[in-house]
Amino acid sequence: QTKWDLPTAYPASNFHTVNITQFAKDVGDATGGKLAITVHPGASLFKAPEIKRAVQGNQAQAGEILLVNFQNEWQPFGLDGIPFLADSYDAARKLYAAQKPALQKKLGEQGMMLLYAVAWPPQGIYSKTPLNSAADLKGSKWRAYSPATSRIAELVGAQAVTVQAAELSQALATGVVESMMTSGATGVDSKLFEHLKFYYDTQAWLPKNAVIVNKRAFDALDKATQDAVLKAAAAAEERGWAASQRVNTDTLATLRTNGMTVQPPSAALKSDMQKVGEVLLKEWLEKAGPEGQAIVDAYKKM
Amino acid sequence: MRRLLDALYDGAAVLAALCMIGTLLMVLGSVIDRFHRLPLRGMDAYAGYFMAAAAFLSLAHTLKRGEHIRVTLVLNALGARGRRALELWSLSVAVGLSGLFAFYSARLAWQSRSFHDISTGIDATPLWIPQLAMAVGTLLLFVAFVDEWWLALRGRVADVREVGA
Amino acid sequence: MDDLLITTLLVLSLFALLGSGVWIGLTLTGVAWIGMQLFSARPAGDAMALTIWGSASSWTLTTLPLFVWMGEILFRTKLSEDMFKGLAPWMNRLPGRLLHTNILGCTLFAAVSGSSAATCATVGKMALPELKRRGYPDGIVVGSLAGAGTLGLLIPPSLIMIVYGVTADVSIARLFAAGVFPGLLVAGLLMAYVMLWAAFHRDQVPAADPGMSFLDKLKASRSLIPVVLLILAVLGSIYTGVATATEAAALGVVGALLLSAAQGSLNWRTFRDSLMGATRLYCMIALILAGAAFLTLSMGYIGLPRHLAEWIGSLGLSPLALLVALMVFYILLGCFLDGISMIVLTMGVVLPIVQGAGIDLIWFGIFLVIVVEMAQITPPVGFNLFVLQGMTGRELPWIARQAAPMFVLMMGALGLIYVFPEIATWLPQQVMRR
Ligand code: NA
Ligand code: NA
Numbered sequence: 001q002t003k004w005d006l007p008t009a010y011p012a013s014n015f016h017t018v019n020i021t022q023f024a025k026d027v028g029d030a031t032g033g034k035l036a037i038t039v040h041p042g043a044s045l046f047k048a049p050e051i052k053r054a055v056q057g058n059q060a061q062a063g064e065i066l067l068v069n070f071q072n073e074w075q076p077f078g079l080d081g082i083p084f085l086a087d088s089y090d091a092a093r094k095l096y097a098a099q100k101p102a103l104q105k106k107l108g109e110q111g112m113m114l115l116y117a118v119a120w121p122p123q124g125i126y127s128k129t130p131l132n133s134a135a136d137l138k139g140s141k142w143r144a145y146s147p148a149t150s151r152i153a154e155l156v157g158a159q160a161v162t163v164q165a166a167e168l169s170q171a172l173a174t175g176v177v178e179s180m181m182t183s184g185a186t187g188v189d190s191k192l193f194e195h196l197k198f199y200y201d202t203q204a205w206l207p208k209n210a211v212i213v214n215k216r217a218f219d220a221l222d223k224a225t226q227d228a229v230l231k232a233a234a235a236a237e238e239r240g241w242a243a244s245q246r247v248n249t250d251t252l253a254t255l256r257t258n259g260m261t262v263q264p265p266s267a268a269l270k271s272d273m274q275k276v277g278e279v280l281l282k283e284w285l286e287k288a289g290p291e292g293q294a295i296v297d298a299y300k301k302m
Numbered sequence: 303m304r305r306l307l308d309a310l311y312d313g314a315a316v317l318a319a320l321c322m323i324g325t326l327l328m329v330l331g332s333v334i335d336r337f338h339r340l341p342l343r344g345m346d347a348y349a350g351y352f353m354a355a356a357a358f359l360s361l362a363h364t365l366k367r368g369e370h371i372r373v374t375l376v377l378n379a380l381g382a383r384g385r386r387a388l389e390l391w392s393l394s395v396a397v398g399l400s401g402l403f404a405f406y407s408a409r410l411a412w413q414s415r416s417f418h419d420i421s422t423g424i425d426a427t428p429l430w431i432p433q434l435a436m437a438v439g440t441l442l443l444f445v446a447f448v449d450e451w452w453l454a455l456r457g458r459v460a461d462v463r464e465v466g467a
Numbered sequence: 468m469d470d471l472l473i474t475t476l477l478v479l480s481l482f483a484l485l486g487s488g489v490w491i492g493l494t495l496t497g498v499a500w501i502g503m504q505l506f507s508a509r510p511a512g513d514a515m516a517l518t519i520w521g522s523a524s525s526w527t528l529t530t531l532p533l534f535v536w537m538g539e540i541l542f543r544t545k546l547s548e549d550m551f552k553g554l555a556p557w558m559n560r561l562p563g564r565l566l567h568t569n570i571l572g573c574t575l576f577a578a579v580s581g582s583s584a585a586t587c588a589t590v591g592k593m594a595l596p597e598l599k600r601r602g603y604p605d606g607i608v609v610g611s612l613a614g615a616g617t618l619g620l621l622i623p624p625s626l627i628m629i630v631y632g633v634t635a636d637v638s639i640a641r642l643f644a645a646g647v648f649p650g651l652l653v654a655g656l657l658m659a660y661v662m663l664w665a666a667f668h669r670d671q672v673p674a675a676d677p678g679m680s681f682l683d684k685l686k687a688s689r690s691l692i693p694v695v696l697l698i699l700a701v702l703g704s705i706y707t708g709v710a711t712a713t714e715a716a717a718l719g720v721v722g723a724l725l726l727s728a729a730q731g732s733l734n735w736r737t738f739r740d741s742l743m744g745a746t747r748l749y750c751m752i753a754l755i756l757a758g759a760a761f762l763t764l765s766m767g768y769i770g771l772p773r774h775l776a777e778w779i780g781s782l783g784l785s786p787l788a789l790l791v792a793l794m795v796f797y798i799l800l801g802c803f804l805d806g807i808s809m810i811v812l813t814m815g816v817v818l819p820i821v822q823g824a825g826i827d828l829i830w831f832g833i834f835l836v837i838v839v840e841m842a843q844i845t846p847p848v849g850f851n852l853f854v855l856q857g858m859t860g861r862e863l864p865w866i867a868r869q870a871a872p873m874f875v876l877m878m879g880a881l882g883l884i885y886v887f888p889e890i891a892t893w894l895p896q897q898v899m900r901r
Contacts, residue, residue, distance in 0.1 A: 174708030329717035357753035410516035
């Protein structure tokens with residue numbers, strides 16, 4: 001019997017983790033227990049920034065990572081974090097298809113393999129005050145938690161504030177943060193409705209969580225077990241994307257029942273944010289070079 | 303040799319103290335940045351690196367000052383010969399463990415460099431640079447334990463210091 | 468491999484290494500190493516370095532070294548002397564007199580700091596020498612400090628509540644509110660204990676200072692102004708949103724430096740001594756934290772805490788029996804792991820069980836925090852005990868014995884919160900009702 005450890009940073013109740021737990025169970029069932037995968041939720045084995053490295057070094061045979069987190073290392077990891085490049089589930093699925101060969105190649109060079117990836121629900125803007133256009137964000141205290149969100153703040157003239165996830169709740173209560181961009185799902189998880197009253201469903205981008213596996217660990221399996229893993233992964237991917245859409249609908253409803261105003265962005269806000277997206281894409285392409293250009297071209301042809 | 307080693311431990315501790323100041327400045331910077339934008343990005347990450355360096359670089363110096371804590375109940379209850387034997391045993395264990403710690407810390411930094419492991423934060427620091435402090439600090443701790451072990455072997459009476467408040 | 472056998476072997480190796488005088492941080496590393504090499508299929512070394520690096524460079528930890536430094540600066544000023552001068556006249560009538568400064572100091576400081584080690588170290592640095600100078604007996608001083616230091620976790624802000632809130636998916640703001648009254652309750656119980664102790668040990672409590680008129684008392688209280696200002700400034704920075712709870716420690720250091728400059732006690736020598744003292748004290752704690760992080764990883768791989776929690780879940784207990792079982796479980800675990808690790812390692816299994824039993828998750832969070840507080844003062848692995856050992860140089864078993872009554876008091880607090888759950892649940896309902 002082979003045993004794998006699969007660390008993830010998200011709590012056991014998160015829909016990604018629920019999906020991974022099902023995946024682990026499917027693999028166990030399909031291989032008759034020959035491959036047992038232990039899922040370690042809630043950063044109980046490794047913390048978010050360490051997981052990729054742990055899989056690479058085979059300290060964990062598989063793991064779940066948020067791809068955009070690793071943009072510093074290789075620009076195409078961050079492609080699904082560019083605003084309005086892919087602003088719906090369908091578009092995000094196409095972007096994933098365009099990105100996937102490059103992802104596989106890069107991870108392959110690093111001694112890993114991509115098993116599957118599932119998008120988070122689309123990102124919208126949370127704000128304390130109503131927003132009619134991007135101008136209303138000027139001077140607002142905007143939570144920047146990644147290079148992209150930090151750059152957006154600069155472009156719309158918001159005041160970027162760095163607050164760790166752990167202290168977000170307190171920062172909202174004391175007014176350190178007045179606006180931020182994240183998904184409806186994360187908004188519900190972090191109880192943003194306790195402090196922010198407006199949600200604009202801009203569907204700006206759909207970042208993906210990827211489940212990756214160490215290549216040596218995978219190669220050590222016999223052919224039948226490998227096939228079982230790949231088959232379970234393909235099923236988990238379909239299940240995950242469907243779950244993500246369901247979670248999106250449910251969480252927007254939850255935001256509403258908790259007294260939040262949930263609405264689509266005004267035409268002005270939408271076009272302002274699209275302009276921001278264009279700038280970010282241009283800057284991204286400069287950094288990503290021909291490799292990035294090829295992925296974007298492939299995506300636009302789809 | 304004695305003077306060289308002591309200079310090494312204390313020199314690293316001075317660096318550690320500077321890193322402590324670095325931690326303070328970086329955290330203060332994050333506060334100030336919220337009101338008045340500072341040119342440096344990712345100060346929260348730097349605060350973490352400085353803190354780690356402060357801890358690791360002062361490991362050997364703190365050991366030499368007898369301020370790493372241990373349970374000395376049994377040691378103190380034994381006679382001179384028993385105490386020396388037990389002291390040699392615990393120092394041997396410590397030499398082994400700190401050796402592992404140092405070896406794998408160095409390997410971590412080395413692998414980070416060959417993997418091109420970069421911080422996922424806004425700072426985008428190549429991680430082997432701050433991890434170097436961990437490698438150097440744990441190596442010095444290992445050296446300090448070997449040093450202590452050698453002194454104990456040569457018959458220095460086990461000196462189980464009481465730490466003053 | 469049989470879990471019972473693994474547990475026995477690890478506990479034995481822990482006691483053998485600790486007992487033979489191996490440094491505590493290295494002992495934890497050693498036990499983790501043994502556990503991982505023998506009972507998990509994974510090589511230990513690389514995982515050890517990766518996880519220790521992650522925990523040692525984690526931004527949320529920066530509050531600890533900075534508060535330790537603040538304590539070292541204040542220790543070298545007249546501040547603590549002044550504080551006692553100001554408090555003494557008011558506490559003359561209270562049985563136990565200045566012993567209560569430990570508890571009051573920790574309660575106040577807990578509102579600033581989210582960690583129990585920082586609370587214990589900072590207040591201890593100021594109070595221990597002064598109480599010793601005034602002739603209070605070591606035992607009760609150290610014991611009450613060990614107990615009160617844990618309030619750092621229960622009174623908001625609290626690191627451990629953030630960890631629990633994120634994993635259990637409950638509002639951190641509500642958890643913070645829920646901790647206030649239980650925190651005051653534990654503080655009250657500790658003070659009641661000190662009074663009781665004093666009543667039975669009249670001969671050991673130093674004599675009262677000569678009586679003063681009310682006006683003289685007020686005059687003496689002027690020396691409290693600097694401390695009050697410092698605490699208010701740090702607290703204010705948190706609650707007005709100038710700084711987050713973690714960043715407040717940096718303002719604390721600056722405040723302490725300004726105060727010491729204003730008092731004229733800041734010079735190159737005191738600055739250097741405070742800096743080096745803080746670096747060494749933090750280094751001592753950091754080596755233990757590194758060992759603890761590795762032990763947590765090792766436990767995660769072996770799965771011991773998880774298996775035990777799963778076993779409890781399989782018993783199908785009634786809510787009360789379940790809570791008692793969980794309390795015993797966490798107290799046992801708390802002897803060997805630090806608080807945050809306990810929660811992170813077991814939440815995945817324990818939460819569904821607790822939810823299934825219909826227990827309110829906010830209330831359970833407070834229950835957990837108190838149990839974790841108890842874990843901070845149980846040997847062999849108890850962080851407040853380590854901090855106090857570092858500061859007093861006394862033996863670990865002796866410190867643990869002094870802290871034992873506080874452990875019993877916290878069990879009492881648990882009982883009270885079970886019987887009167889409103890102690891925890893009332894305030895969050897009031898605060899969050901809109
Ligand atoms: Na606190
Ligand atoms: Na304990």
